[in-house]
Amino acid sequence: MTAIVRGSGGNPANAADEDVCLALGSMGSSESTISSAVRTETTFTVNGRSVRVELDPRESLLDVLRERLGLTGTKKGCDHGQCGACTVHLDGRRIVSCLTPAVQVNGQAVTTIEGVADPDGTLHPLQEAFIDNDALQCGYCTPGQVMSGLACIAEGHAGSDDEIREYLSGNLCRCGAYAGILAAVRETARRPNSPSSEG
Amino acid sequence: MSTPTRRVDAREKVTGAARYGADRTSPDLAHAVFAVSTIGKGRVVNVDTAAAEAVPGVLTVLTRIDPAELGSPGFVMGGGYGFQSLQPLTDDRIAYRGQPIALVVADTLVAATEAANLVRAEYEAEPVTSDLDAEGAETLVQEEAIPLPFLADIVVGDADAAFAGSAVRIEETYELPRQHQVPMELIGGVVEWRGDTLVVHEGTQNAGALRGGLAKQLGMDPAKIEIIAPYTGGGFGQKNSLQPHVGPLALAARRLGRPIKFVMPRTQTFHQASFRPASRHLVRLGADETGRLLAAVHEVDQQTSRHDLFPSMSTEITSRLYGIGHFRGRQRLVRTDVQTPGFMRAPFEHPAAFAFESAVDELAYAVGQDPVALRLANDTDVDPVTGQPFSSRYLAECLRRGADMFGWAGRTHEPRSMRASDGSRIGWGVASGVYPASVAPAVARLTATSEGKVTVGVDGHEMGQGIRTAITLLISEDLSVGVDDVTVDVGDTRVAPQHLTAGSWGTATALQAVHAALRELRKHLNVADSDPVDVGAAVAATGQTSVEVEATTIAPGQPPEIIERSRAGLVAFAGPVYPGFTAFSFIAHFVEVRIEPTTRRIRVPRVVSVADCGRVASPVTAASQVRGAVVWGIGASLRERSEVDPRFGGFANATMEEYPIPVNADIGEIEVGFVDKPDPMLNPVGVKGLGEVAMVGVAAAIGNAVFHATGRRLRRLPIRIEDVL
Numbered sequence: 001m002t003a004i005v006r007g008s009g010g011n012p013a014n015a016a017d018e019d020v021c022l023a024l025g026s027m028g029s030s031e032s033t034i035s036s037a038v039r040t041e042t043t044f045t046v047n048g049r050s051v052r053v054e055l056d057p058r059e060s061l062l063d064v065l066r067e068r069l070g071l072t073g074t075k076k077g078c079d080h081g082q083c084g085a086c087t088v089h090l091d092g093r094r095i096v097s098c099l100t101p102a103v104q105v106n107g108q109a110v111t112t113i114e115g116v117a118d119p120d121g122t123l124h125p126l127q128e129a130f131i132d133n134d135a136l137q138c139g140y141c142t143p144g145q146v147m148s149g150l151a152c153i154a155e156g157h158a159g160s161d162d163e164i165r166e167y168l169s170g171n172l173c174r175c176g177a178y179a180g181i182l183a184a185v186r187e188t189a190r191r192p193n194s195p196s197s198e199g
Numbered sequence: 200m201s202t203p204t205r206r207v208d209a210r211e212k213v214t215g216a217a218r219y220g221a222d223r224t225s226p227d228l229a230h231a232v233f234a235v236s237t238i239g240k241g242r243v244v245n246v247d248t249a250a251a252e253a254v255p256g257v258l259t260v261l262t263r264i265d266p267a268e269l270g271s272p273g274f275v276m277g278g279g280y281g282f283q284s285l286q287p288l289t290d291d292r293i294a295y296r297g298q299p300i301a302l303v304v305a306d307t308l309v310a311a312t313e314a315a316n317l318v319r320a321e322y323e324a325e326p327v328t329s330d331l332d333a334e335g336a337e338t339l340v341q342e343e344a345i346p347l348p349f350l351a352d353i354v355v356g357d358a359d360a361a362f363a364g365s366a367v368r369i370e371e372t373y374e375l376p377r378q379h380q381v382p383m384e385l386i387g388g389v390v391e392w393r394g395d396t397l398v399v400h401e402g403t404q405n406a407g408a409l410r411g412g413l414a415k416q417l418g419m420d421p422a423k424i425e426i427i428a429p430y431t432g433g434g435f436g437q438k439n440s441l442q443p444h445v446g447p448l449a450l451a452a453r454r455l456g457r458p459i460k461f462v463m464p465r466t467q468t469f470h471q472a473s474f475r476p477a478s479r480h481l482v483r484l485g486a487d488e489t490g491r492l493l494a495a496v497h498e499v500d501q502q503t504s505r506h507d508l509f510p511s512m513s514t515e516i517t518s519r520l521y522g523i524g525h526f527r528g529r530q531r532l533v534r535t536d537v538q539t540p541g542f543m544r545a546p547f548e549h550p551a552a553f554a555f556e557s558a559v560d561e562l563a564y565a566v567g568q569d570p571v572a573l574r575l576a577n578d579t580d581v582d583p584v585t586g587q588p589f590s591s592r593y594l595a596e597c598l599r600r601g602a603d604m605f606g607w608a609g610r611t612h613e614p615r616s617m618r619a620s621d622g623s624r625i626g627w628g629v630a631s632g633v634y635p636a637s638v639a640p641a642v643a644r645l646t647a648t649s650e651g652k653v654t655v656g657v658d659g660h661e662m663g664q665g666i667r668t669a670i671t672l673l674i675s676e677d678l679s680v681g682v683d684d685v686t687v688d689v690g691d692t693r694v695a696p697q698h699l700t701a702g703s704w705g706t707a708t709a710l711q712a713v714h715a716a717l718r719e720l721r722k723h724l725n726v727a728d729s730d731p732v733d734v735g736a737a738v739a740a741t742g743q744t745s746v747e748v749e750a751t752t753i754a755p756g757q758p759p760e761i762i763e764r765s766r767a768g769l770v771a772f773a774g775p776v777y778p779g780f781t782a783f784s785f786i787a788h789f790v791e792v793r794i795e796p797t798t799r800r801i802r803v804p805r806v807v808s809v810a811d812c813g814r815v816a817s818p819v820t821a822a823s824q825v826r827g828a829v830v831w832g833i834g835a836s837l838r839e840r841s842e843v844d845p846r847f848g849g850f851a852n853a854t855m856e857e858y859p860i861p862v863n864a865d866i867g868e869i870e871v872g873f874v875d876k877p878d879p880m881l882n883p884v885g886v887k888g889l890g891e892v893a894m895v896g897v898a899a900a901i902g903n904a905v906f907h908a909t910g911r912r913l914r915r916l917p918i919r920i921e922d923v924l
Contacts, residue, residue: 058309067308072222073215075432077383078465082855085383113215127213131205134823138663139212140383140432146213162864169862172855174383174433175663176830177823178866 044105046071047115055103062086062097065112073113073143077172084171087144087151088112094151096170113143116150126150126188133187135180141173149185158189204819207668207682208430208661217430220388220401221462228389229258231448231461232311234301234318235470236293239327239848240536243291243300243320250317251303256310258455260318261302264288264447272412274507274539275440280412280768282440282473283539285506288447293322294506295538296849297470302447304459327536327848331477331500337534338500341510344532350510353518355584356525358483361494365485369561373482373554374915377502377841378475379468379850380543381860382662384432386468390448391458397424397449402431404439404660406690406697411768412441417449421768426697428690431662436542437472438662439701444471469853473541474841476502476509480554482517485525490566490573494525497555501547503532504539513551515775516633516895519783520555522579536848542701544831545894548634553836553916556630556899561912569612570629570903571602574787582781590782590880591887593811594631597787600872601629601809605789614910622796626908629789632895635775636782636813636878636887637704638754640765641712642695645674645720648745651735653678654686655716656694658765659709663827664890665820669706670713672817673884677717678734698765703784703888704772706816708752711882715750723748755881782881784892785811788829790900794908799920801905803833804867806897813878813887825871825893832897834861840917 043052046069053068062079065071065088074097077085081099088097089111116124126149129135136142148171152158157167164185165178173181211217234251236243248260266289273279287299301318305311328335342351362368388401397419403409406426414421431438444461452459463471478501485494497518501511514528545552563570578595581588602608610627611617617625641658653674661667671685688694689709698708721728723746724737738746753761754773764771775782789807794800806829815821838859842851852858877885898916905923906912913922 056307056309058313063308066222067224067228070224071215072218072224075219075383076221076385076462078855080465080854080856082465083383117214123210123213130213131209134206134209134819136206136209136212136663137665137820137823137827138383138433139208139217139430140219142212143215165864165866169864172383172860172862174381174435174860175823176827176861176866178830178861178863179826179869180823181863 040103042103042106044107045109047111057101057103059102060098061100061102061105061110064102065097071112071114075140075143077141084148085141085144087147087171089147089151094148113146116146125191126184129184129187133180133183135184136177137175141171145171145173145181149181152185153189158185161186206665206820207671219384219430219432220428221460223389223400225458227457229304229306229455229457229459230308230311231302231304231451231459232315233299233444233467234303234315235467236296236298236300238293238322238324239296241293241322241324243293244323245321246300247319248301251314254305254310254314254317256306257314258304258306259451260314261288261447261451262300264450269446269450270416272416272441275408275770276510277507278769280408280415280441282442282541283504283507286416286443286446294504295470295536296847297467299471302451304451304455327845329535329537329843329845329848331479331502331533333845339532339534341530341532345508345510352530353514353526353528353584355518358494358496358525358527361525362483362485362496365493366488367486367562367565369484369558369565371482371558371561371914373480373557375478375480375550375553376916377477377843378543378835378839379841379858380435380437380474381855381858382433382435382437385465386438386442386463386472387444387461389458389460390445390452392453395423399426399445401428401445402438403428403690404431404434404662404701405699406660406692407765407768408440408699409445410692413445413449416446426692428660431660431690434662435544436546436701439542439699442472465855466853469841469850470538473539475543475546476540478502478550480513480551482554482558484558484562486562486566488566490562490568490576492521492523492577495523496527497551498529500531500533502535502540504537505534507539508532509540511547513547515635516548517551517555518584519582520631520633521577522581522583524583526583545634545891548891548895549835549898552630552632552895553898553902556896557902557914560903560906571598571607574598574631585776585781587779587781590780591811591813591876591878592783592785593874593876594785594787596874597785597809597811598631601787601789601807604809604870604872605807607789614907619793623793624908626792626904626906627789628900628902628904628907629787630896630899630903632786632788632892633783634703634888634892634895636707636784636881637702637772637774638711638882639698639704639708639772640751640753640757640762641698641708642749642751643712643716644694644747644749645713645716646745646747647720647734647738649735649739651680652684653680653734654688655713656688656691657709657712658695658698659689659705660697660700661689664705664824665817666705666709668820669817670709673710673713674717678732680734696766699770702772703891707882707884707886707888710816710884710886712750712752714884715752716748719748719750720746780880782878782887784887784889786892786896788896788900790904792901792904792908794923799923801837801918801920801923803901807870808893809872809874810889810893811874812889812892813876813881814885815873815875816884816886821873821889822871824890826869828890828893829869829897830861830866831894832901833865835916836898836901837917
């Protein structure tokens with residue numbers, strides 16, 4: 001525990017540039033007795049970079065990504081696993097990060113929307129297809145839609161329009177951009193290299 | 200310039216780089232959670248915060264705020280700023296289930312959540328009234344309760360006598376449920392003090408009201424308040440005014456000397472913000488044997504709260520749908536124990552059009568007329584209410600073109616006459632939609648540089664409708680600059696007053712101001728209005744590195760001083776009746792439903808919608824707006840209903856699982872067409888509104904299609920499997 005240093009929970013540059021070490025107790029008073037009794041050191045990778053955090057077991061992966069690691073691209077829409085806005089990949093599988101205790105991802109690899117485009121800024125073909133098909137409006141559900149769309153293709157569930165619709169129905173879009181989302185996933189799934197498009 | 204086909208902020212949105220209110224983080228951030236009332240009405244006798252305060256990391260638990268320290272924001276429809284006038288935590292009254300009784304602020308979200316769950320309260324409970332007809336509901340005649348001209352009953356001719364004398368008479372009652380907006384972005388954000396300046400980062404449609412309302416509540420100079428909302432993750436009316444969580448957060452942040460993040464739990468968004476109220480619509484239509492409409496009566500009862508009168512404007516559109524010589528509207532408000540209801544996409548127009556356009560379909564069947572032909576035969580160029588011309592009205596073209604695109608000619612008129620090969624019943628339905636074309640005051644500040652870059656700060660909020668794209672396109676086309684050289688700042692009180700963006704006036708309002716600023720810029724650059732211009736060279740020729748201009752625009756007929764209302768954060772829009780003309784947007788929807796033979800599940804495999812919104816300012820985002828509105832119509836007619844247990848009040852299905860908004864698998868093909876003819880009177884850009892009208896009539900078209908499929912006329916939404924068994 002002594003190796004843990006306080007990190008800047010709000011600086012995305014930390015998450016992108018170097019390994020991040022954060023401690024819950026140092027965020028506030030030193031009297032965090034309940035939390036400190038059950039704090040768990042957890043190590044995992046986010047978008048290929050190693051992360052070590054001391055966690056309250058009640059912290060969701062979503063809140064850790066957003067509030068501790070500064071990766072705010074992953075969104076909170078319900079916090080109950082009902083809307084899909086918080087979808088990320090865990091060892092290549094899509095999960096709702098709001099229902100995933102962060103301690104549970106120890107030793108695993110997390111991919112968020114920030115890790116989908118190439119580091120040089122080149123967008124993933126699915127991201128391009130979302131733009132080309134105007135598969136978004138307010139944009140709030142979009143990171144989750146992209147993460148689910150990638151998984152839908154990788155799972156081999158993009159064989160027909162009806163199948164895509166079904167396998168993307170865990171991701172709500174209140175703006176109603178569903179037609180564009182369907183078109184974007186269909187278009188990407190039909191590219192030559194699909195479904196191995198996930199990095 | 201070629202017309203870009205892309206949404207200008209799409210890249211930020213597909214990469215997760217777009218920063219919404221709650222995406223702000225900082226090392227010293229504290230987190231807030233509200234504990235809420237578990238009774239539907241009564242009084243808080245005691246709040247026990249001891250256990251909450253003992254949770255490690257808790258910084259403060261606030262149960263009562265002196266009204267002198269935090270006053271009422273006033274009701275947005277009553278000359279104020281708030282979605283309701285009631286400010287929780289300032290006295291012991293409980294007006295509705297879910298009303299905040301304590302604010303917990305802690306170092307971490309888990310601590311704040313744990314502590315809020317430990318707050319215990321004792322209440323004196325009173326019986327709750329929830330429904331329009333319940334004992335204790337108080338019914339008021341709107342024009343008597345709120346004596347304002349634009350809320351008065353619309354009366355043309357003698358509708359009751361004309362109805363009585365009509366050869367064909369339709370008289371039916373339609374019931375519309377409470378519904379919630381459920382934008383994906385949760386309500387909330389970050390509130391912080393920078394010195395003596397209050398800064399609020401929160402997704403909103405009305406940054407101006409947040410500033411004006413907080414200034415009023417906190418007794419502050421509005422110049423010391425900044426609202427920053429470059430992206431709003433969906434609003435749909437729920438974020439159109441100041442919410443009551445912000446004031447307490449501002450006080451707590453000042454006391455603690457730390458920024459506070461608040462993200463309202465989804466369930467609380469059903470109780471701590473507005474919703475579409477329940478309403479009941481009686482429609483009487485009188486016609487001759489050919490279906491020529493002679494008289495219409497439209498009487499509305501709409502739910503409101505005890506503490507505010509949320510007015511209905513249902514008859515504003517039903518009096519204009521067709522050329523009916525005699526019309527009588529009556530709107531009543533029914534007080535119940537609930538938070539104040541409010542605006543939700545096509546707030547009155549969706550329910551009103553469901554009722555009226557269902558009745559028109561009933562008339563078509565009563566006289567044996569094709570529903571499209573009957574509507575065409577009742578079209579009008581003149582506003583029946585004022586006698587003025589419509590600035591533009593292409594409803595007939597919407598109907599004709601939509602019928603062509605849909606293949607309406609292949610429809611057989613008889614109900615239950617069309618069936619798919621799998622045994623599904625097929626129904627084809629049509630309905631018209633109409634929505635007022637309003638405009639608000641706006642300020643545009645435009646800067647052009649010698650490098651050919653253009654930046655504009657203007658009134659408007661980007662909540663997905665594509666206002667940033669529409670503004671970018673206008674500038675790009677006018678000045679022949681690339682879209683990448685244009686920067687648009689909206690939703691920010693540091694660059695413009697930020698009048699409410701709602702009621703489909705946003706794009707017309709912002710574009711009119713930007714258009715005026717572009718004219719001003721050309722004057723400064725000595726370039727004629729119609730001439731092509733090399734912006735960078737023209738700016739360099741002035742000897743400056745940049746040129747800044749400003750323009751203020753108002754709606755036709757508004758006095759210049761109206762801009763001061765907007766600067767104060769108050770609602771200041773005008774329309775749809777202007778000096779010399781009346782302005783509405785129009786749409787026609789064609790819907791196919793299929794009712795599965797065994798499950799009787801109702802599906803909507805295809806919809807065709809053709810809109811008259813004036814000139815289409817941004818084709819890509821406009822089409823998305825219409826498709827989204829059709830999705831809303833499908834949800835509103837087949838899925839969404841906020842359930843109330845009358846014993847307890849509040850809302851019983853207050854989650855995204857139990858309040859079923861449409862999912863991808865619910866949606867089929869949606870084909871969109873535009874008349875795309877500039878409105879010659881409303882503004883120089885020729886633009887009318889689109890986002891609201893696009894939803895108006897969808898529900899009626901679906902209901903009419905269900906009738907065509909089943910022979911059953913369903914007059915209560917949502918229509919569910921049990922209705923078509």
